Amino acid sequence: MKLYFEAEQFLSPYKGKGSGGSLQSRIFNEAKLVNSPKHIYALVYSTLKYKEHIQTIIRKSKIKQTLQTKKLKISDNLLFLVVHDLLFSSKGRIQLGKHPIKDAILQHKTRLQAEYTKLKLKYKAKSAEDLPTNVSTDDETPIRWFRVNTIKTTPEKFFKDHPFFAKLEPVSSIDIKAPGFIYTDDYIPNLYGIHPKEKLTSTPAYLKGEVIIQDRASCFPAHILNDDPSDKHVEIIDSCAAPGNKTTHCASYLPRTEDSVVYAFERDSNRVKVLKTMCEKATGTKNKNLIQITHTDFTSTNPQDFPNVTGLVVDPSCSGSGIFGRAIEDAQLQEQEKEEIDTERLNRLAGFQFKIMKHALLFPKARKVVYSTCSIHPHENERVVVDLLMDKDIKASGWQLASRDVVISEWPKRGWKEEFTAICGGNEEECEALAGGCVRATPKEDGGIGFFAACFVKNDIKSRKPDNMLQNNTNDIDEEAEEQDEEWSGFD
């Protein structure tokens, strides 16, 4: 039953702290799984895809009544998984040794199969593939991105060891037609695209942490922070770190000197374990001091304790509305439920995001702070940026939005300029310039999740307040905002 018990937890929409990420990342980042994450993902994905039909078959076959009579306790989700395997999987068998639940379900095999046949007749379907589902194959990512982890290896070595991936081509289109090709990305160094069916996760390089699966847009923050060779960051902070994609990516940019470090903060106790596992795998024993993890709320840190930190990545919890892989889970939510979460929730999230960013902008030597979300909503993106730019303490300390040339200038999609009118009024050029300090990625259309990043830079202007005065102002975040953050912690 282990496989089904492990898969069961992923069948319901994520209710823990944070967004939890896409279904795929939730499963692949769960450190405690005994079964292969790939196997579990395939099972959960397919069960969710056919869930509506499985429910109908279960109801019509009256199998639940039999299970109750036999006093066999089985949750609905577990039953969906088992019935899925019996009817919808290619092997058509329950992956379970001898077990009373298996026996009880197999006693009903004929009835279950009869209901399945009726369903196929109703939809004139020859196989499960022809049945209508809420989830089209469009919900699958058109391309899978991975980066060669330069802490452990080099692209040259990786390609030498994996000659299968030898056909390097520039990624001219995100529509990869077939496995067998590998595409170099135009924007992020050491990032490659492959067909989603490519078996990367079984390669020794993946298992050893030499390559890391990471969405392209999610690689933007570390790249924006570290792209400029004149910025010699040695100490940086990742304020909201788990599961650690951006932490490990940031670490890969640091010079390999003894004092180079990424301070990674994570306040959630479960997620901090995943962060530790990922960082250990990515750095290995040789570079184990490259990342220092602290299990704490980032806003409780004292910026004066980090006098050498010059750059920060702030990727706080958000609505996760850009994660299209989640469509399969969203398909389970009632429309009404979806509507209810909107504006109020987004504003609460924005309040929290503002608070974390304001804290990040207090670090005395910081000169660059990259803010990001995987949300498509302006509430959590440009509007947070505008509120920060209009904040009197932040203005006084010399923080500004960076110019486009230091924020992946060739990437075509920038911030939404209309959102900046509160700052620049009708001055189109100024709005455009501000929007240029931000990048956006559209879900699917840009070959991955929806994403937003903005880069703040500090110019040493003469009129700015001394940093210690700013530090004293951190406590002006009112109690209401504190409460919101507490409440908020249920989202990501």
Ligand SMILES: C[S@@+](CC[C@H](N)C(=O)[O-])C[C@H]1O[C@@H](n2cnc3c(N)ncnc32)[C@H](O)[C@@H]1O
């Ligand atoms: C969007 S996720 C970060 C994803 C991560 N940057 C990555 O690329 O793998 C946000 C994370 O921030 C954590 N978090 C939220 N508020 C925090 C705070 N005040 N201090 C530290 N961590 C926080 C959440 O628990 C969650 O794990």
